[in-house]
Amino acid sequence: MAQLPILRYEEKIAETVEKNPVVVIIGETGSGKSTQLSQILRRRGYTKAGCIAVTQPRRVAAVAVSRRVAEELDVKLGEEVGYAIRFEDRTSERTSIKYLTDGVLLRESLSNPELNQYSVIILDEAHERSLNTDILLGLMKRLVKLRASNLKVLITSATLDGEKVSRFFSDCPILNVPGKLFPVEIQHSSERAKSYVEASLKTAIDIHTHEPEGDVLIFMTGQDDIEKLVMKLEERIKNLEEGSCMDAMILPLHGSLPPELQVRVFSPPPANCRRFIVSTNIAETSLTVDGVVYVIDAGFVKQRQYNPSTGMYSLDTIQISKVQARQRAGRAGRTRPGKCYRLYPSMIYEDDFLDATVPEIQRSSLAGTVLYLKSLDLPDIDILKFDFLDPPSSEALEDALKQLYLIDAIDEDGSITHLGRTMSELPLEPSLSRTLLEANECGCLSQALTVAAMLSAETTLFLGQSKNTEKKRKHPPSNLPDGSGLGDHIQLLQIYEHWHQTGYNIDWCKENNLQVRGMMFVKDVRKQLCQIIQKIAKGSTDVHPSSVLKADEDGLLPNFAIYHELIATTRPYMRNVCAVEVHWVRPIIAKLDKLNISKLSGGTRLSDEKVESETLDLPKDDNNADAAQALDDRESRILAARERFLARSAKASK
Numbered sequence: 001m002a003q004l005p006i007l008r009y010e011e012k013i014a015e016t017v018e019k020n021p022v023v024v025i026i027g028e029t030g031s032g033k034s035t036q037l038s039q040i041l042r043r044r045g046y047t048k049a050g051c052i053a054v055t056q057p058r059r060v061a062a063v064a065v066s067r068r069v070a071e072e073l074d075v076k077l078g079e080e081v082g083y084a085i086r087f088e089d090r091t092s093e094r095t096s097i098k099y100l101t102d103g104v105l106l107r108e109s110l111s112n113p114e115l116n117q118y119s120v121i122i123l124d125e126a127h128e129r130s131l132n133t134d135i136l137l138g139l140m141k142r143l144v145k146l147r148a149s150n151l152k153v154l155i156t157s158a159t160l161d162g163e164k165v166s167r168f169f170s171d172c173p174i175l176n177v178p179g180k181l182f183p184v185e186i187q188h189s190s191e192r193a194k195s196y197v198e199a200s201l202k203t204a205i206d207i208h209t210h211e212p213e214g215d216v217l218i219f220m221t222g223q224d225d226i227e228k229l230v231m232k233l234e235e236r237i238k239n240l241e242e243g244s245c246m247d248a249m250i251l252p253l254h255g256s257l258p259p260e261l262q263v264r265v266f267s268p269p270p271a272n273c274r275r276f277i278v279s280t281n282i283a284e285t286s287l288t289v290d291g292v293v294y295v296i297d298a299g300f301v302k303q304r305q306y307n308p309s310t311g312m313y314s315l316d317t318i319q320i321s322k323v324q325a326r327q328r329a330g331r332a333g334r335t336r337p338g339k340c341y342r343l344y345p346s347m348i349y350e351d352d353f354l355d356a357t358v359p360e361i362q363r364s365s366l367a368g369t370v371l372y373l374k375s376l377d378l379p380d381i382d383i384l385k386f387d388f389l390d391p392p393s394s395e396a397l398e399d400a401l402k403q404l405y406l407i408d409a410i411d412e413d414g415s416i417t418h419l420g421r422t423m424s425e426l427p428l429e430p431s432l433s434r435t436l437l438e439a440n441e442c443g444c445l446s447q448a449l450t451v452a453a454m455l456s457a458e459t460t461l462f463l464g465q466s467k468n469t470e471k472k473r474k475h476p477p478s479n480l481p482d483g484s485g486l487g488d489h490i491q492l493l494q495i496y497e498h499w500h501q502t503g504y505n506i507d508w509c510k511e512n513n514l515q516v517r518g519m520m521f522v523k524d525v526r527k528q529l530c531q532i533i534q535k536i537a538k539g540s541t542d543v544h545p546s547s548v549l550k551a552d553e554d555g556l557l558p559n560f561a562i563y564h565e566l567i568a569t570t571r572p573y574m575r576n577v578c579a580v581e582v583h584w585v586r587p588i589i590a591k592l593d594k595l596n597i598s599k600l601s602g603g604t605r606l607s608d609e610k611v612e613s614e615t616l617d618l619p620k621d622d623n624n625a626d627a628a629q630a631l632d633d634r635e636s637r638i639l640a641a642r643e644r645f646l647a648r649s650a651k652a653s654k
Helices: 005-019 033-043 059-073 102-111 131-146 162-168 196-210 223-238 259-266 322-329 346-352 367-375 394-406 418-424 430-442 445-455 469-473 488-501 506-511 516-538 582-593 625-632 634-653
Strands: 022-027 051-056 081-085 088-090 097-101 118-123 152-157 174-177 184-188 215-219 247-253 273-279 292-297 300-307 312-319 338-342 561-568 572-579
Touching: 005 022, 005 033, 005 174, 022 033, 022 162, 033 051, 033 059, 033 097, 033 118, 033 152, 051 059, 051 102, 059 081, 059 097, 059 259, 097 102, 102 131, 102 367, 118 131, 131 152, 131 162, 131 367, 162 174, 196 215, 196 223, 196 273, 196 292, 223 247, 223 273, 247 259, 292 322, 322 338, 367 394, 367 418, 367 430, 394 430, 418 430, 430 445, 430 516, 445 488, 445 516, 488 506, 488 516, 506 516
Parallel strands: 022 152, 022 174, 051 097, 051 118, 081 097, 118 152, 184 338, 215 273, 215 292, 247 273, 292 338
Antiparallel strands: 081 088, 300 312, 561 572
16 A cells, blocks of 8 residues: 555654644545544554544444554454444444544533543544534533643644634644645536536546546435436446447445445456446545546535524535535545546636535534533533534524423523433434433333334435336335325334334335335334433443343343342443342332331421322333333332432432
């Protein structure tokens, strides 16, 4: 492997990091910053004091980069090098380099605000200005003051405004690492085509028939456009005169692809074969594909925009920024001089393109962000004055506060409620978290978990909806439930329940045009939500890993158990555990309900305390009739309320 540019600066990087708590590293495209920085710091001994965390804005990048680093270090992925993304954790106690999405790091900070497990935190691809990265920038500013002696923070980017970030972190040093190995020739179209898909197709065929060997990277706006162009390219190349040009492979690349299909783009093509990689903007910076010589840039991206005045999201196809255009061009020229074909005139680029991408924090709903900040319990945080690199509008923050107040996550004084704190522990939008808590009250938690998991799928589950009309006609008619006329949420519930009845049969998904990977993802999400909600309900005490007590197919342990002892290691554990039925302990529950400490001690009788009736914070599971009966049992509810009352009383008397 040719030496990456960043390795020539290893001594300078190590020296600067050693002397400063925060360093900004501007590493141009192809410099190797994502894969090499963590290894440089590992060689310098930083993993002896803790793990090195490297955040990525995208799940695909976190997985792909960790896999690459594991290969370079010749270790098994998930051991010394691992990754953690939402609903998937491939790390171990041995992990010393951990790639994770910025959202996962935020969630970890809820249980460990000082993030003591990390000696170094690298915020990679910060120029993408994802919502979570912007929040992390604000939190890192606070954290380096608390842990100045034992924490290093690196902010890395290809095109970030380094001066601006440096000022944000009290004029911290900036290192610039060059990246592009070969020049890239930029060619602009004379006019903007009516269809960027057709224009991309024509340009791709022209390259294939007239240009020397080298892979072609084509930027599209989303999965639908990618599939459309892939199909058209396959058809056109198949119809080219045999022997007129080299062979071709056409590979899609987007976040909804299963990992085994994503990794194909990192494998070199066979001899005398050109690859066409049709990708979303994930290939702008997050992933580097070796072998790309030609880039086709239509100049568009699909972007979600939130309007706080209407409370609605829109998914719009908009022009990219000049920063994004430069990033796309930079993907060529990695192995030899390259070319970038911009399917728009240079005048449009100069006059109409924004200089930089609008940060996600300025175009998103901030309900989840504000709930997270509230849950930190930091007394000096004023949401409307929080120190963001680029503050969102006051209208957006006010909208978030109103949303949280209306769903009882915060009270009228702005303090986080018990409900809000519970909601923050769930890796869902606050509205979905609130739905699950309300479903527990109403006795339909199992169904709500299913709907929440189905809504969390990262792509459409219905294959026919992402295909063109001609391709849809080739599918046999589907026998999927129709929601009984009650709506889409009920249809999603019915579909999952039908699949459950088949024993999660993959062939059933295929027969009904459902995306197999998407459905398996939903099943895994539901299982993990079940486990999270059970942990929330039962508190922070877990069954010790050495126990032979078995969980059910959803990963849930029995709702009632006896244990011999509680031990505290990294967290509280029950040891020597056995499942019990609630009716076995009802006599004891009855005695506890009548228990009066003052009378037992011989003192005066306590006046009758009116104990507020509280719902037992345990999920109901329709797969377990005994558990459901126990959850509804009035005596159990009174016992739980009494125990909480006595705990509060004991605490107050100290």
